[in-house]
Amino acid sequence: MPRWAWAAAPALARNPFALGIASGDPAPDGVVLWTRLAVPEGTGALTVRWEIADDPAFRRIVQAGQAGALPALAHSVHVEVAGLASGRWYCYRFMLGDAVSATGRTRTAPAANAPDARLRLAFASCQRWEHGYYAAWRHLAADAPDLVAFLGDYIYEYATPADSTGLARTHALRHARTLDDYRDRYALHKSDPDLQAAHRACAWIVTWDDHEVENDYADDAGRDAQGFAARRAAGYQAFYEHMPLRAAALAAGMDHLRLYRSVAWGRLARFHLLDDRQYRARQACRPPGASGAASVKAGCAELQAPERSLLGLEQERWLDGALARDAEEGAARWSVIAQQTLFSPRHYPSGVTATDNWDGYPAARARLLASVRQRQPRNTVLIGGDIHQNYVCAVHADPERPGSPVLASEFCGTSITSRSGTTQAKVDAVVRRNPHVLLADCEHRGYVLADIAPQRWSTQLRVLDDAARADASISTLARFVVEDGLPGPMRDGA
Template structure:
């Protein structure tokens, strides 16, 4: 991205600040737009819920193109109601779909009641969007009896079809927790199930917008987005494989002269992520105020489900140190820690100092029920070498052992009652116990972990799974054969997690089955196979 094509920071700041509020424009202030094709082709979604508010999202992208070549801002009316027919309107208003932000709309609806479902829709001229369903969080002191969340990650478009979303929709979760790799930046895949209409590396804002729009065109994904709020974070492929903070990671784009300016690519990717996710406009405005136009977007946040559970959603990409001793420039490649002097450097961080402090404070306020840490990857130690010696993947928590120890120590120091880690990234299901010290077989159990498989992205090295399970006995289950998702159901007394897997993610009509089900009694921190 050349200087001439960088978005103007001051103008974006003004637009984002305006978008953070609600524009109350009288109906008919602009001429009624008549559309020749549906402008809401990417559907609707909601997210960032609070007890009294929620973010509603859509983006105008008609197949025939926008009027005036997409150069003008367009008014979009929105409505929130108690009923699907919109006979009992709760709130309504108008927002502007701005060309500088891809004609995306982020409405932050205030004044809602806690712990209840609502219906919403958008209207633009003579067109109406599909109807979405959203909900608010319980009041801080409330004591809900049940919380059902579905968690998922890694949906590489060319690796398969999105049947998993269709089946998740039938589960009717309260919330979806998406843990990263919503898109992939690659040109294409070997033996692709389906190929991109436009080939080449994704590296500019228009290209990132195009890749998101391609994913959002899937009916099953759109239906799941409209069914309930999404709580989202990212991993690496929303920008570039294996990137670490301001370091590019994957060397191939540079070697192939595909990307010359990683900072510009990251800024474009961050803006495109904001444009396509239900995150609060205020966070984008804060980044712009700090002079980092699209170069920072805070995603780590806390969702409180009354006294039943806290979800601490983390970001382990934006603030991390570079991977240590990466073999041949491959940041995720295996590393023998005995040959890497910087491996255990206590200064190295995965979350960044500020996010670590925020997390420590949040753990100190954890409820006595459930504390859920939603983060991108596998948390527990996984030795890839059978027998003597150790070999670890350098891109996840294994590559940042001092950072993991600090988090484990925080769990102990704050006496967090029932920690539950959710993860993704590895394209395999891994279920295990979180240990105070992974090098001691008799270590104290601090919590449990469910690292989920992918929606479509292929795994690697599935034939080595039995040996890796045997080498790492704190894990009680692993599966690399299935793509899918997980459903976690929390009550005051018990957590029940169900792993759901497709028979063949390459097929549109793939069927789903239960791979395994586990329960955890509150206060025990021990997995039981149901």
């Protein structure tokens, strides 16, 4: 008998695939397939079947196999499929006993030497459950991307506030601190049908920010120094269990996931996903036990210390080498630095400096700009999230000199649901002091859609009319383009 026939499958009182399926990290010959079985606590190891086909009816099955779902990993499944054709769409599904998952679609990347193609990329971040419904994911799936980049804050660790006035929805989970807590939080988010649909639509490439563990943590520095190492390890394990990541992420162990990596899309684009949490220096002038989201005024000498890094020196060296490879003849037309937050500076009217983003690490930002200027990739575009606002910026060689050459373009997307915590009047005041900012908007939730072609990068800022409504409609707030060989975004009147 085949192994799946005698696997210790439980009596399926409910759908074991209620937490959805996903695919990720596409390569020219394969992709990662993921699911987590929703089975009763105490269930032992299980064996699931998986299939990949050319068609949604699975009449032309290309590959099939079996994979273990272990209780030590919350019955999650990571299948690294190889041997597929490059640049092709496939359908996939999982099976356990008589239960069959929904069907997902995924696409392999073009071959490394394939002629320049096109790519529709969507990127998003920050989806706090209580702040809204996931209508943005429904519309994103309808926009039919080839690839989704998720840039952090997939979950939020908070309990629902005691005063739930004004919240779109609530949950009964406690503030996440243990592995079971984080697992429960992912299960909550992944129960949402619109998020599940977005995962089924195409492959994702993912990284994290702070709320996957604790707000504003920095490397091994959390609010509770005594218990933070265990808490961070729990958050990291839960992240791996719930994301379509390759086993290569485990090279340094489950409690030190390596998430920075490059994902190539033929010769058209190369995505460099960064991790700006695990290796960063502690926020400047941050008192022990305090939140890292401090705003400091002039006089914080630590802020300018040249050795301080947001990425860690090893990751900085890796990114410099990746950009050097991009600059090789024909290697990558678009170098995409996919990171968590806003890269460009924000000079506030009050004169304060926010220390949790790149503004808090000016020496590290200067080193990255020097790398881009020295390596000279053909086109550099930075994408980010975190701040729950849309920002479009021209990235100058010297952030303090608006007249310095423009090296790159930046698109920082708003949140899926998380509120911005500011007003448009305050944002407009920031824009007036920052001429490199072409657009800044804090009033909308949504995602960013980018159509990438050899000669042009076209961006749409897709925004909801009301994230507090499950049936919210979508529109385009603004369009920008970046022309091949001309760094800096320009408004598109189309």
